[in-house]
Amino acid sequence: MASKTSESRKPQASPLKNGYLILYNAVSASIWASILFRTVAVYSRHGPAAVPLAVASWTLWAQSAAGMEVFHSLLGVVRAPVLTTFVQVAGRCTVLWAYIRPFPQVAQDPAYTSMVVAWSIAEVIRYSYFVFHLSDMLPRALVWLRYSMFFVLYPVGILGEIRLVLLATEFWWLHSQVVPYITYAALTLYVPGE
Numbered sequence: 001m002a003s004k005t006s007e008s009r010k011p012q013a014s015p016l017k018n019g020y021l022i023l024y025n026a027v028s029a030s031i032w033a034s035i036l037f038r039t040v041a042v043y044s045r046h047g048p049a050a051v052p053l054a055v056a057s058w059t060l061w062a063q064s065a066a067g068m069e070v071f072h073s074l075l076g077v078v079r080a081p082v083l084t085t086f087v088q089v090a091g092r093c094t095v096l097w098a099y100i101r102p103f104p105q106v107a108q109d110p111a112y113t114s115m116v117v118a119w120s121i122a123e124v125i126r127y128s129y130f131v132f133h134l135s136d137m138l139p140r141a142l143v144w145l146r147y148s149m150f151f152v153l154y155p156v157g158i159l160g161e162i163r164l165v166l167l168a169t170e171f172w173w174l175h176s177q178v179v180p181y182i183t184y185a186a187l188t189l190y191v192p193g194e
Contacts, residue, residue, distance in 0.1 A: 013134075017077060022134050024068070029127035031062045036120035043113055051116065052107035059116055060096050062123075067093070091190070092119070095161045099168035106167040115160030118153045125149055162187065 013021075035058050042054040066089050073080045095115075100107050129146045132138045165183060172179040 018134055022131055025127045025130040029124050029131060032120045032123035032127065035059055035062060035116065036124060039113060039116050039120065048110040048113040049108040051113045052104060055116060056107055060101065063092050063096055095165060099165050103168045103171040106164050109164065109167060111160040111163035115157055115164065118157035118160065121149065122153045
């Protein structure tokens with residue numbers, strides 16, 4: 001019979017899996033930190049209209065790369081729920097690919113800068129949290145940031161997303177009579193679903 005101490009310990013992850021996850025999260029944190037610093041620098045010098053020129057491609061591809069997290073969950077590499085992970089990644093990717101990329105002029109609205117700053121801060125905190133957690137060196141301050149900043153960053157990010165989607169929907173009317181109605185219906189589910 002196993003002792004209580006060995007029963008209460010978490011199972012050891014394989015060094016290869018652990019190393020991969022540390023690398024994945026460290027690279028992701030670095031990319032989002034770069035997006036954040038670039039956004040702040042461009043915004044402070046040139047205002048919100050210049051921000052998309054500096055970070056739109058990076059933001060699009062960094063968020064698209066987060067699709068890997070759905071596969072991580074699906075394959076059991078991490079214990080995150082597949083559906084929740086998919087909805088979160090798909091929501092952001094839809095904003096970027098279906099609304100901002102076809103109509104880049106909407107990204108000149110200050111809501112784009114707010115959204116990117118909120119996403120970037122959230123992702124730097126989240127990915128850094130995983131790096132330190134997987135390395136068994138998790139600072140309490142990072143735990144506090146991860147679970148406290150949500151209350152500020154979530155509303156800022158989601159309000160930016162909604163504003164940009166609504167702005168882009170005005171352009172969608174010129175191309176489709178269906179997409180705007182689908183958008184309005186989807187927005188009624190958006191906040192609770194995200």
